[in-house]
Amino acid sequence: MEFSNKTVLVTGGSRGIGREIVKQFAERGAQVAIHYNSNRAAAEETLAMLDGKGHIIVQGDVSDAAQVKRVVDETVAAFGKLDILVNNAGIYDEHPIAEVSYDEWQDYWQRTIHTNLISAANLSYCAAHHMMQVGGGRIVNVSSRGSFRGEPTAPAYGASKAGMNQMGQSLAVALAPHNIFVATVAPGYVETEMALDILNSERGDGIRNQSPLGRVAKPEEVAYAVLFLASEGSKFMTGCIVDINGASYLRT
Secondary structure, three states: OOOOOOEEEEOOOOOHHHHHHHHHHHHOOOEEEEEEOOOHHHHHHHHHHOOOOOOEEEEOOOOOHHHHHHHHHHHHHHHOOOOEEEEOOOOOOOOOOOOOOHHHHHHHHHHHHHHHHHHHHHHHHHHHHHHHHOOOEEEEEEOOOHHHHOOOOOHHHHHHHHHHHHHHHHHHHHHHHHOEEEEEEEEOOEOOHHHHHHHOOOOHHHHHOOOOOOOOEOHHHHHHHHHHHHOHHHHHHOOOEEEEOOOOOOOO
């Protein structure tokens, strides 16, 4: 997995899984655009960690279609091309149906679907049109185990990730003639800042014991799978969804 002369845009790249994806691409020679929405300090901290030169930071609210186009256009303007897009940005907000108001319910659904799914669709559209002009590329989506097993307290999140799975498979077929390959990873719980509270709570041991390994995934394990799916040797895996959950949830 060597990415010299490759350019990569990672959304939500300033923290957690995104930060590790950015670091691993940079270690293997890529030039990386670190996307963030509001936490510039975290993006600058990530930038300072990276091997190599020429990496950039790009800001934008990916739930806004106009800002999505600007993020992709700025990346292409800086690098001259875009070879790989990683759709990693996303939000998780609990909204149990029995506990929230109807107005709150609508707000959670709209924000989650726009941020997690529609943004990935718009980013894929904008990136794919640039990739078509240079002979191809890669799109890797970061979905979730919750897209298969359900998310009872965050149904909009589960639905958004299930939609991402199907979007990835549809685009894999549509874009293959253009030499653009699309794949998806579906992690379970990952040891990141976002999951820290729940992993340190009374539910933590139960979550870890869902896996026969007795732990949750490390960010680098998810990143490694993303890089593999973005590499030259994985073309025939286009359309796949790769589970990264330590056998905590097995599907047929």
